[in-house]
Amino acid sequence: MSSAPNGLHQYPIVQAPMAGGGSCPPLAAAVCEAGGLGFLAGGYKTADGMYQEIKRLRGLTRRPFGVNLFVPQTTSADPAAVEAYRGQLAGEASWYAVSIAPEDTVGTCDDGYDAKLAILLEDPVPVVSFTFGCPPAEVLTALRRGGTRTVVTVTSVEEARTAQSAGADSVCVQGIEAGGHQGTHRDDPHTDGTAGVGLLALVAQVREAVALPIVAAGGLMRGSQIAAVLAAGAEAAQLGTAFLACPESGADPLHKKALTDPLFAHTELTRAFSGRPARGLVNRFMREHGPYAPAAYPQVHHITSGLRKAAAAAGDPQGMALWAGQGHRLARPLPAAQLVEVLAAELAEAQSALQMLKMRSAS
Structure with missing residues (x-):
């Protein structure tokens, strides 16, 4: 075999x-x-x-x-870069009325x-x-x-x-x-x-x-x-x-729907949600925060976790990690x-x- x-x-x-x-x-x-x-x-x-x-x-x-x-x-992440990104996301936390996980709770x-x-x-x-x-x-x-x-x-x-x-x-x-x-x-x-x-x-x-x-x-x-x-x-x-x-x-149903939604026309690689390059549908969160996201996995993943969950609960795919491959429009x-x-x-x-x-x- x-x-x-x-x-x-x-x-x-x-x-x-x-x-x-x-x-x-x-x-x-x-x-x-x-x-x-x-x-x-x-x-x-x-x-x-x-x-x-x-x-x-x-x-x-x-x-x-x-x-x-x-x-x-x-590999170890730069604590200063992680803290700077935490500040970058302050507006998101305020918008969704959630707290960003403090540094000592972001996991190993x-x-x-x-x-x-x-x-x-x-x-x-x-x-x-x-x-x-x-x-x-x-x-x-x-x-x-x-x-x-x-x-x-x-x-x-x-x-x-x-x-x-x-x-x-x-x-x-x-x-x-x-x-x-x-x-x-x-x-x-x-x-x-x-x-x-x-x-x-x-x-x-x-x-x-x-x-x-x-x-x-x-x-x-x-x-x-x-x-x-x-x-x-x-x-x-x-x-x-x-x-x-x-x-x-x-x-999430919002994620499934987004795969073929004309609003999400293409994918890109980003560190915005996790600190590691990952391909997803381009949305507001990716556009606004991707350029500032450090190479800090899984610290960034834990920092954004609450924000992503809050966006899903609010029915807002623009704040979610919509992972998808380049062939996403062919989803059935x-x-x-x-x-x-x-x-x-x-x-x-x-x-x-x-x-x-x-x-x-x-x-």
């Missing part, structure tokens, strides 16, 4: 782990039951919160699924990583993926001994080589088109993240650099796009924004199982057309 996650399910379709509420047991279960690989997002949850979601998902499906973890951040940089990893080692799940870095070889080996396949998110050839050297079973190659956070192993505070590589080019580069199976991610919304990344060398495709619009998704609000079936049919049609072209050119 292949070491790629698609060896665990019928279709080469993976539902991306979307931290912050988008990924949830009902969505993951529906994708798994339809023949894809559903994922839970361990990020921004307590260890117990993650475990409770795993238990709930196991009650909804007996099929394989995955859990994603955020690798702890090793490890996201409860050790406790979550301990749970996954004690009670293994089929797949565990990692974002924001590559765990050491001993961690990947320990997971493999428990029967878990490991995936490391990479955004460059160098990161892919690191994952291979550490013993990852496969890599999730994330192109610049992807919605949400860029999964870079190191966040360079001197860049805005826009120098990333497009998915098709990156898949081809990684395919030639490492021997690991590839899961391709970034802006994929149609079965024909899945066919393209498979033809480029990937074993499976990971889709996030496409599943965000599904009724089973835990995303279909039930997750139906979306998997539609994507699989589109994939089969595209592959059939490609095969006919090959036959014609050979004759």
Whole structure:
């Protein structure tokens, strides 16, 4: 059996782990039951919160699924820059009548990583993926001994080589088109993240650099796009924004509606909401505060958390983090199982057309 996650399910379709509420047991279960690989997002949850979601998902499906973890951040933020951004957001706090979290309550940089990893080692799940870095070889080996396949998110050839050297079973190659956070192993505070590589080019580069199976991610919304990344060398495709619009998704209804709302015409990478480059629909908050946001993850995430929740409660998408990939206008609000079936049919049609072209050119 292949070491790629698609060896665990019928279709080469993976539902991306979307931290912050988008990924949830009902969505993951529906994708798994339809023949894809559903994922839970361990990020921004307590260890117990993650475990409770795993238990709930196991009650909804007996099929394989995955859990994603955020690798702890090793870089330190500039306290002065964080404090300056806190001041920058004072007007938002006043407008929504909420308080910005004080400095000593903005959380740590490890996201409860050790406790979550301990749970996954004690009670293994089929797949565990990692974002924001590559765990050491001993961690990947320990997971493999428990029967878990490991995936490391990479955004460059160098990161892919690191994952291979550490013993990852496969890599999730994330192109610049992807919605949400860029999964870079190191966040360079001197860049805005826009120098990333497009998915098709990156898949081809990684395919030639490492021997690991590839899961391709970034802006994929149609079965024909899945066919393209498979033809480029990937074993499976990971889709996030496409599943965000599904009724089973835990995303806020305002977020789902915004994906196809003409008011939100395009996406950009920004540090405005979390302190790390992440792609979302351009709104007022991003325009007004993005230029001033420091490279300070997860400090900025915690500082803006109350503001984002208040904006959602007020029904104001202009103050929310509307994560979305570049293909967001192609979102279809279909039930997750139906979306998997539609994507699989589109994939089969595209592959059939490609095969006919090959036959014609050979004759």
